[in-house]
Amino acid sequence: MKLLVKAPAKINLSLDVLHKRPDGYHEVEMIMTTIDLADRLELSQSEDGQIRIQSQSRYVPDDERNLAYQAAKLLKDRFDVKEGVTISIEKVIPVAAGLAGGSSDAAAALRGLNKLWGLGLSLDELAVLGAEIGSDVSFCVYGGTALATGRGERIEELPAPPTCWVILAKPHIGVSTADVYKKLDLSGIVHPDTKAMIQAIREKDYEGVCGNVGNVLEEVTLKHYPNVAQIKDQMKRFGADAVLMSGSGPTVFGLVRHDSRLNRIYNGLRGFCGQVFAVRMLGERHLE
Numbered sequence: 285m286k287l288l289v290k291a292p293a294k295i296n297l298s299l300d301v302l303h304k305r306p307d308g309y310h311e312v313e314m315i316m317t318t319i320d321l322a323d324r325l326e327l328s329q330s331e332d333g334q335i336r337i338q339s340q341s342r343y344v345p346d347d348e349r350n351l352a353y354q355a356a357k358l359l360k361d362r363f364d365v366k367e368g369v370t371i372s373i374e375k376v377i378p379v380a381a382g383l384a385g386g387s388s389d390a391a392a393a394l395r396g397l398n399k400l401w402g403l404g405l406s407l408d409e410l411a412v413l414g415a416e417i418g419s420d421v422s423f424c425v426y427g428g429t430a431l432a433t434g435r436g437e438r439i440e441e442l443p444a445p446p447t448c449w450v451i452l453a454k455p456h457i458g459v460s461t462a463d464v465y466k467k468l469d470l471s472g473i474v475h476p477d478t479k480a481m482i483q484a485i486r487e488k489d490y491e492g493v494c495g496n497v498g499n500v501l502e503e504v505t506l507k508h509y510p511n512v513a514q515i516k517d518q519m520k521r522f523g524a525d526a527v528l529m530s531g532s533g534p535t536v537f538g539l540v541r542h543d544s545r546l547n548r549i550y551n552g553l554r555g556f557c558g559q560v561f562a563v564r565m566l567g568e569r570h571l572e
């Protein structure tokens with residue numbers, strides 16, 4: 285038996301850090317939304333009990349370091365599953381980019397294997413399991429738009445933001461999330477207005493969304509990688525309505541309402557940047 289599952293990327297419309305916790309993680313408040321840029325996972329049941337990972341991408345580990353492998357292992361051990369699975373990952377989302385590609389692959393594996401192995405778990409149960417793999421996995425289990433708190437694993441669903449294009453530009457560098465959190469200076473943070481962002485989303489107020497994007501991790505990544513700041517400036521200059529780094533970076537995204545500006549920004553950026561995408565927000569939950 286085979287199953288295809290989509291694993292969409294996320295962007296952080298806002299990302300605030302409240303404090304560092306005794307367990308070493310940071311308490312966050314993030315508004316996250318999924319976008320129409322997705323990896324595709326093919327899950328093929330095997331009878332030998334083994335978990336195997338295949339991928340065309342040389343940046344993706346094909347062993348137990350792969351987050352999709354960890355998802356399969358977690359379900360297999362916790363629910364005493366005898367069957368195995370081969371997970372083929374068609375990688376579209378740039379790796380180590382601040383777009384939660386690995387987390388979304390893990391979440392897609394959880395959703396898919398729940399079906400393939402007939403486990404009958406709810407999404408809420410899968411999201412709790414996902415938090416054992418990584419802080420962003422719970423959000424990716426649901427997709428759509430949400431306020432994520434705690435270390436990122438506590439999810440409150442929000443309505444879809446007003447429709448617009450999202451342009452993504454990813455320079456040729458990979459950023460370590462742990463490193464960025466470690467270098468964050470908590471004393472100098474200018475906090476984004478998370479409440480105002482939530483209100484703008486609820487009211488479908490596009491200007492309000494654009495006016496309230498903010499990410500406290502930007503400062504760290506921009507300081508260490510000046511070309512991320514350059515890409516931000518270019519995107520603003522080409523006419524995006526709002527520009528922000530996603531997650532720990534280095535991907536920069538721009539929000540664009542009008543089709544007429546889209547080509548200009550997209551083509552302009554392609555001269556500067558390794559990978560550029562123009563996609564839609566998914567906004568709503570993407571439940572298979």
Ligand SMILES: C[C@@](CO)(OP(=O)(O)O)[C@H](O)COP(=O)(O)OP(=O)(O)OC[C@H]1O[C@@H](n2ccc(N)nc2=O)[C@H](O)[C@@H]1O
Nearest residue numbers: 308309310382383384418419420435461462465531532533
């Ligand atoms: C920054 C964000 C924003 O969405 O995403 P990315 O840039 O990775 O996409 C997330 O907070 C990343 O989530 P995720 O990538 O799942 O993080 P984890 O694997 O749980 O943690 C990696 C490391 O980041 C640090 N970490 C992570 C989350 C958090 N709330 N506080 C932390 O300090 C810890 O040092 C941890 O060891």
Ligand SMILES: Nc1ncnc2c1ncn2[C@@H]1O[C@H](COP(=O)(O)OP(=O)(O)O)[C@@H](O)[C@H]1O
Nearest residue numbers: 349350351379380381382383384385386387389
């Ligand atoms: N399925 C996967 N896809 C991408 N990266 C993965 C995967 N499994 C494990 N990784 C590892 O996770 C790290 C973070 O990758 P990713 O999730 O793409 O970035 P981010 O946390 O910035 O959103 C990478 O260094 C990669 O080696």
